Amino acid sequence: xxxxxxxxxxxPVFEEAPVELRCNYxxxxxxxxxxxxxxxxxxxxxxxxxxxxxxLVESINGFEAEFNKSQTSFHLRKPSxxxxxxxxxxxxxxxxxxxxxxxxxxxxxxxNP
Amino acid sequence: xAGITQSPRYKxxxxxxxxTLMCHQTWSHSYMFWYRQDLGHxxxxxxxxxxxDITDKGxxxxxxxxxRSKTENFPLTLESATRSQTSVYFCASSESEAGAxxxxxxxxxxxxxTVL
Numbered sequence: 093x094x095x096x097x098x099x100x101x102x103x104p105v106f107e108e109a110p111v112e113l114r115c116n117y118x119x120x121x122x123x124x125x126x127x128x129x130x131x132x133x134x135x136x137x138x139x140x141x142x143x144x145x146x147x148l149v150e151s152i153n154g155f156e157a158e159f160n161k162s163q164t165s166f167h168l169r170k171p172s173x174x175x176x177x178x179x180x181x182x183x184x185x186x187x188x189x190x191x192x193x194x195x196x197x198x199x200x201x202x203x204n205p
Numbered sequence: 206x207a208g209i210t211q212s213p214r215y216k217x218x219x220x221x222x223x224x225t226l227m228c229h230q231t232w233s234h235s236y237m238f239w240y241r242q243d244l245g246h247x248x249x250x251x252x253x254x255x256x257x258d259i260t261d262k263g264x265x266x267x268x269x270x271x272x273r274s275k276t277e278n279f280p281l282t283l284e285s286a287t288r289s290q291t292s293v294y295f296c297a298s299s300e301s302e303a304g305a306x307x308x309x310x311x312x313x314x315x316x317x318x319t320v321l
Binding site for chain 1: 249250
């Protein structure tokens with residue numbers, strides 16, 4: 093079975109500061125990795141995903157995540173956050189060949205002006 | 206393009222009542238999922254469906270029933286609602302070809318259910 097741990101339930105940062113949201117996973121088989129974002133009162137949207145190839149993946153709005161197999165991590169980073177990045181972020185894994193996603197507990201990112 | 210919709214968006218019911226949450230997708234995706242979101246637990250899978258008339262249990266199926274007579278609809282029924290089923294429920298869908306699991310899951314806007 094797979095499991096996901098998001099190490100911080102809440103992360104407050106100032107606008108234009110860098111941020112890192114941490115995600116560690118556990119799996120005995122190969123997995124795909126995802127970050128989803130949930131803006132207030134909305135459903136989840138895919139932010140980025142790692143399937144194969146380059147271990148660094150990027151989103152269109154400046155986020156990036158790096159797959160680290162040896163540390164079983166998939167941390168999400170942004171060099172300079174904006175007020176509009178205020179949301180809850182979920183890390184998720186899926187076993188290769190399966191359809192079910194396993195989610196972490198979520199990290200609430202709060203941007204202060 | 207409507208995508209994936211859920212109804213109702215908000216529902217208040219009483220303990221012991223039956224309630225059905227609706228999910229409809231316009232993409233003809235083969236896979237559909239129901240999750241519940243609770244503080245401190247993230248999203249947990251209740252049931253999923255690989256195609257019409259094919260459903261399977263997820264992590265927390267007790268107290269829920271699903272059906273999928275048509276590809277585009279995946280209703281979730283709470284047969285006898287309990288207070289512990291107060292939650293936000295999300296439906297999702299994904300397309301799959303020949304067992305590939307690289308597909309993105311697309312989520313509906315959610316239904317906030319309160320059981321009094």
